[in-house]
Amino acid sequence: MLIVLKERNNESLIAEVQDLLQRKFGCPSHIIGGNKRVLAVTGETSVIDIEYLRSIEGICSVDRVDRPYKLASREQKDRTLIKVGKDCVIGDPKSVVVIAGPCSIDSEGQLDESTAMAKQRGVKILRGGAFKPRTGPYSFQGTREVGLRMLAKAGAKYGMATISEVMKAEDLPLFEECVDLLQIGARNMQNYDLLKAIGKSKKPVLLKRALAATLEEWLLAAEYILHGGNPNVMLCERGIRTFEQEVRFTLCLGSIPALREMTHLPILVDPSHAMGKTRWVKDAALGGVAVGADGLIIEIHPRPQESSCDAAQLLDFEHWNECMDGVHAVAHAIGKTVI
Numbered sequence: 001m002l003i004v005l006k007e008r009n010n011e012s013l014i015a016e017v018q019d020l021l022q023r024k025f026g027c028p029s030h031i032i033g034g035n036k037r038v039l040a041v042t043g044e045t046s047v048i049d050i051e052y053l054r055s056i057e058g059i060c061s062v063d064r065v066d067r068p069y070k071l072a073s074r075e076q077k078d079r080t081l082i083k084v085g086k087d088c089v090i091g092d093p094k095s096v097v098v099i100a101g102p103c104s105i106d107s108e109g110q111l112d113e114s115t116a117m118a119k120q121r122g123v124k125i126l127r128g129g130a131f132k133p134r135t136g137p138y139s140f141q142g143t144r145e146v147g148l149r150m151l152a153k154a155g156a157k158y159g160m161a162t163i164s165e166v167m168k169a170e171d172l173p174l175f176e177e178c179v180d181l182l183q184i185g186a187r188n189m190q191n192y193d194l195l196k197a198i199g200k201s202k203k204p205v206l207l208k209r210a211l212a213a214t215l216e217e218w219l220l221a222a223e224y225i226l227h228g229g230n231p232n233v234m235l236c237e238r239g240i241r242t243f244e245q246e247v248r249f250t251l252c253l254g255s256i257p258a259l260r261e262m263t264h265l266p267i268l269v270d271p272s273h274a275m276g277k278t279r280w281v282k283d284a285a286l287g288g289v290a291v292g293a294d295g296l297i298i299e300i301h302p303r304p305q306e307s308s309c310d311a312a313q314l315l316d317f318e319h320w321n322e323c324m325d326g327v328h329a330v331a332h333a334i335g336k337t338v339i
């Protein structure tokens, strides 16, 4: 960490700041250069309250040299490969993994038909929401444990791995029994107690980006899980909230190449929640593959109008097939295989 003072040779401020760094944060520091304006701080600088330092009168700037997320950082390694279920690896630079299934699990019949749709296009990981985080309390809240057990059954029947969103730590044992991949939804990305609990799980995790999270905040959320002992975290860009109202969220495709430089964790794209309209999902999916995402998570349904949740954005047979044709074409064009 580098601290630049406003004035040169301000001995009393230097002494005050050095004392604070040592006493409060246990970090040694030393002066760089003859004009006594710059302090280099060493040690475990991630514990330092950087905003407090910046607020001190006489300090011009404070900058971290090291990233505050250590385990998630690309400095650790190039890439993490995550095995999901028996035979699906996410993070291989030569492949694109497609996860698909309904937004919510409404009934056994609907789930079965959606799973067959996914299976037909070679999908190896089935998604399905059972515990639904809805904006209002009057909206459908999900089929909960019953739905989760249906998902496990469908996965077993079709030989697919499964993913579903877990909203609270107390439900983890149930999820560990029923799914292969734990999903943390956008609304829970900063639920730190949940992240800590997930850090203790042996299951891989898909961590969605919160509606207003910066890339650094998102990686710090991943850091909680990694720090807890779970190394298998993948990120999922699902669009952020901006001033734009025409599209459900603003899909931040630029985050994929940027994250690639920042982290070794696999990065996926959710074109469904980002776009919010069936007819726009394919284009966003293709964009995600083109910018180098390791995978996609897509909502599908045989008859979207019947869905209890997100009917406007679900892909029916025709849109799903068109989307997968495009995904294969773009993946092929950039030397990747869809799995």
Ligand code: PEP
Residues within 6 Å of the ligand: 103, 129, 133, 165, 184, 185, 186, 187, 208, 238, 270, 273
């Ligand atoms: C979902 O994938 O079911 C979901 C609710 O997505 P998000 O958390 O991105 O809104």
Ligand code: MN
Residues within 6 Å of the ligand: 103, 104, 273, 299, 309, 310
């Ligand atoms: Mn949904």
